[in-house]
Amino acid sequence: MLKIRQPTPSPRASRRAFLTGSAAAAGALVIGFRLDLRGARAEGAPALSAVKANPNAFVRIAADDTVTVMIKHLDMGQGNTTGLATILADELDADWSKVRTEFAPADAALYNNLLMGPIQGTGGSTAIANSWMQLRKAGAAAREMLVAAAALDWKVQASQITVESGVVRHAGSGREARFGELAAAAAAMPVPQEPRLKDPSQWRLIGQKALRLDSVAKTNGSAIYSLDIRRPNQVTAVVAHPPRFGATVKGFDDKAARQVAGVIDVVAIPTGVAVIARDTWAAMKGREALKVTWDESLAETRSSDVILAEYRETAKRPGIVASQRGDAEAGIKGAAKVLEAEFSFPYLAHAAMEPLNATIERAADGSYDIYAGLQFQTIEQATAAAILGTTPDKVRLHTLWAGGSFGRRATPSADYIAEAAAILKAWGAKAPVHLVWTREDDMAGGYYRPTVYHKIRAGLDAKGSVTGWQHVMVGKSIMIGSPFEAMLVKNGVDGTTVEGASDTPYALPAYRFEVHNAREGVPVLWWRSVGHTHTAQAMEVFVDELAHAAQVDPVAYRLALLTNAPRLSAALKLAAEKAGWGKAAPEKGRAMGVAAHESFGSYVAMVADVTAGSGSLKVNRIVAAVDVGIAVNPDIVRAQVEGAVGFALSSVLRNRVTLKDGVVQETNFDAYEPTRLTEMPVVEVHIVPSQAAPTGIGEPGVPVLAPAISNAVFAATGQRLRALPLDLSGLKGV
Amino acid sequence: MFKLTVNGTTHEVDADPDMPLLWVLRDRLDKTGTKYGCGIAQCGACTVHLDGQPVRSCQTRIGDVGTGAITTIEGVSGRVAEAVQGAWRKLDVVQCGYCQSGQIMSAIGLLSTNPKPSDADIDGALDGNICRCGTYQRIRAAIHEAARSLA
Numbered sequence: 001m002l003k004i005r006q007p008t009p010s011p012r013a014s015r016r017a018f019l020t021g022s023a024a025a026a027g028a029l030v031i032g033f034r035l036d037l038r039g040a041r042a043e044g045a046p047a048l049s050a051v052k053a054n055p056n057a058f059v060r061i062a063a064d065d066t067v068t069v070m071i072k073h074l075d076m077g078q079g080n081t082t083g084l085a086t087i088l089a090d091e092l093d094a095d096w097s098k099v100r101t102e103f104a105p106a107d108a109a110l111y112n113n114l115l116m117g118p119i120q121g122t123g124g125s126t127a128i129a130n131s132w133m134q135l136r137k138a139g140a141a142a143r144e145m146l147v148a149a150a151a152l153d154w155k156v157q158a159s160q161i162t163v164e165s166g167v168v169r170h171a172g173s174g175r176e177a178r179f180g181e182l183a184a185a186a187a188a189m190p191v192p193q194e195p196r197l198k199d200p201s202q203w204r205l206i207g208q209k210a211l212r213l214d215s216v217a218k219t220n221g222s223a224i225y226s227l228d229i230r231r232p233n234q235v236t237a238v239v240a241h242p243p244r245f246g247a248t249v250k251g252f253d254d255k256a257a258r259q260v261a262g263v264i265d266v267v268a269i270p271t272g273v274a275v276i277a278r279d280t281w282a283a284m285k286g287r288e289a290l291k292v293t294w295d296e297s298l299a300e301t302r303s304s305d306v307i308l309a310e311y312r313e314t315a316k317r318p319g320i321v322a323s324q325r326g327d328a329e330a331g332i333k334g335a336a337k338v339l340e341a342e343f344s345f346p347y348l349a350h351a352a353m354e355p356l357n358a359t360i361e362r363a364a365d366g367s368y369d370i371y372a373g374l375q376f377q378t379i380e381q382a383t384a385a386a387i388l389g390t391t392p393d394k395v396r397l398h399t400l401w402a403g404g405s406f407g408r409r410a411t412p413s414a415d416y417i418a419e420a421a422a423i424l425k426a427w428g429a430k431a432p433v434h435l436v437w438t439r440e441d442d443m444a445g446g447y448y449r450p451t452v453y454h455k456i457r458a459g460l461d462a463k464g465s466v467t468g469w470q471h472v473m474v475g476k477s478i479m480i481g482s483p484f485e486a487m488l489v490k491n492g493v494d495g496t497t498v499e500g501a502s503d504t505p506y507a508l509p510a511y512r513f514e515v516h517n518a519r520e521g522v523p524v525l526w527w528r529s530v531g532h533t534h535t536a537q538a539m540e541v542f543v544d545e546l547a548h549a550a551q552v553d554p555v556a557y558r559l560a561l562l563t564n565a566p567r568l569s570a571a572l573k574l575a576a577e578k579a580g581w582g583k584a585a586p587e588k589g590r591a592m593g594v595a596a597h598e599s600f601g602s603y604v605a606m607v608a609d610v611t612a613g614s615g616s617l618k619v620n621r622i623v624a625a626v627d628v629g630i631a632v633n634p635d636i637v638r639a640q641v642e643g644a645v646g647f648a649l650s651s652v653l654r655n656r657v658t659l660k661d662g663v664v665q666e667t668n669f670d671a672y673e674p675t676r677l678t679e680m681p682v683v684e685v686h687i688v689p690s691q692a693a694p695t696g697i698g699e700p701g702v703p704v705l706a707p708a709i710s711n712a713v714f715a716a717t718g719q720r721l722r723a724l725p726l727d728l729s730g731l732k733g734v
Numbered sequence: 735m736f737k738l739t740v741n742g743t744t745h746e747v748d749a750d751p752d753m754p755l756l757w758v759l760r761d762r763l764d765k766t767g768t769k770y771g772c773g774i775a776q777c778g779a780c781t782v783h784l785d786g787q788p789v790r791s792c793q794t795r796i797g798d799v800g801t802g803a804i805t806t807i808e809g810v811s812g813r814v815a816e817a818v819q820g821a822w823r824k825l826d827v828v829q830c831g832y833c834q835s836g837q838i839m840s841a842i843g844l845l846s847t848n849p850k851p852s853d854a855d856i857d858g859a860l861d862g863n864i865c866r867c868g869t870y871q872r873i874r875a876a877i878h879e880a881a882r883s884l885a
Contacts, residue, residue, distance in 0.1 A: 439773055
């Protein structure tokens, strides 16, 4: 086969593995992790523009003219596979109909996320942002290599050769060749380190609608998700997990479980007891028959309402100052009017459609293969290697399509991958093991969006301008206690907890933000848009309250405070204009609300049109305006914002994970019901034209939905609902 | 031993009659296009056709299937199926795509009996299918698009 050269995993890079200290238990990993999830910062980040062209790592051209783009990220639905391929294919001048994709192996030297330092992983809406220059250069370099090969063969000057849609031409001699015909010769050409990139006017794919490359396979049943992998002689494992976080196995009786037809073995592992069976059904039946006793001496036994009540008390004490300017307290003291509000947020489960699962097997030579919807490859590889007593280069990762994630598949502990490795090890690796979490395991398995409490006081002068803003927040940090703590938690402040509030773009003359890091046994994690899931609600609802107190239009009030945030202002103006902001509502009980928020370097404003009153709420229409820099694929940008609305709406309306004496109460879609078709509002998405480097849109549509709806409910009813999910029970008729 | 007809082919399956059709299809017959989402008929990801009618395979015991013809996403064919899959692709409905086998099976079921569904008809037929990525706006549009192409 002719090809430019297949990327090969680099053992050198894998051995580096970024572990300091010995390869101890997963919990002891210390990882040098740089996290620059704010794409805006990325524009000037030297790592992105200085990256060297490496076409061999990212593109393979075959004799049949197919162009295969290596995808270093997980595609959990956000469409980055198509977007990443678009960037490379445009610079290459490839024929889009010949473009294919393949998920890259674990190799942090070639495939690290340039915004995560030495880590290969997907998150923080960085896939497009960090790859932009890397893939443009790779495509442009491959194009120059094809042209150089043609020039050599045709004995003409490279400068007289043109490339269009997978065909290389020399007009003077009339010669032409398809990419596939030139691929072998091109592979022998030197790799240009700084290839010439196209002027934006020459882009043919970037900025256009290109159909998703995964649409066909995902509509005929042929796409292989993590749950669909089938290895020879594979067995399925289902694990009995403790009912409370922090509990461990005290003992178990597996006599009845072993009697269940199809059950092969029962093994104890650090996280519970695994039932290994010929298929999923037998494993589930075997687990039902298993009797386990738990040691709950270290378990979390509090109820979630008790935890939240403790937060409310904690907020009365001074916290760690995360940001401060001016004298907020003095500003409030001298104010003409003082407003105060509290906001509370429940634990949320990611509840991706595909429950967590992974397949692991040992090869004849003692190395290992893992198949799953892998999102944090470097961490997953290192964690599995530590458990299996080997080195990371002996653990090959095969990334498959993921049925959603919303952050859940990227855990600093690589929890479910670690569990799969532990089962394989405990069982003696007699066959490939497919670990399957049921829906109930997935929902009750922790790693939730933290429960959070915000308390805000602010003063207004006689004209309605802010004189001071005092903000206290309580929540469990995602990073503290993780391998990233040393790198990412500064003076007790975890940026992923306070983002979107401590760094507010509002020009407040005096601002003080304090945070308390709660300690509890419930594992928490990033959930699509991370800290912004709660900070945007607190900030954007409270700003709305200030606007109403000042008797100023909420859009105008925000714009006056956003003098240093031109891109957010522009998005806000566009959303307001497209929504018909300020027009009288067509009927009683119907109104609009607005919110604007920056996250991950993208700027999103939303106007919600709702009908509310008498204990009910219907979201009729959402108009969004987004600035993501250059929209590589505008239709996918729109789809992500439409999807963000559908995803987040149920967390506005009803979703919450509650604990009763430490036991999770909502374990399936009956008690934790995602948004349904009949509830979906009409969503219109407008893209702010931009020449800036692309940022991301997987997450930024989420934060603004809740405050836009909350503010619309106030406009419609005069009643201010702040806590999520919105408690509609007290909503009066209008 | 049960005889199951799946996508026109007869298979012999040795299993407990209580075993849900979902797991027979996925783990015994390697028909992995049909997905597991909740196991309690709340999400519709496991939707297949039994004699042309959409059913939740997670709640269908193989002991109850009898001689019924089972069709999965891998085996759909004909004008309606082509119209639905074509519309899904034209409008780029999918995101993660995990629920879409079930959505498409429900949509084919709807359009097979109701070639010009209203929004209310779509609500009735598809409200049992959860899409966590929130692709509902495009699902609705794709069903209307498929109906237009069948007209």
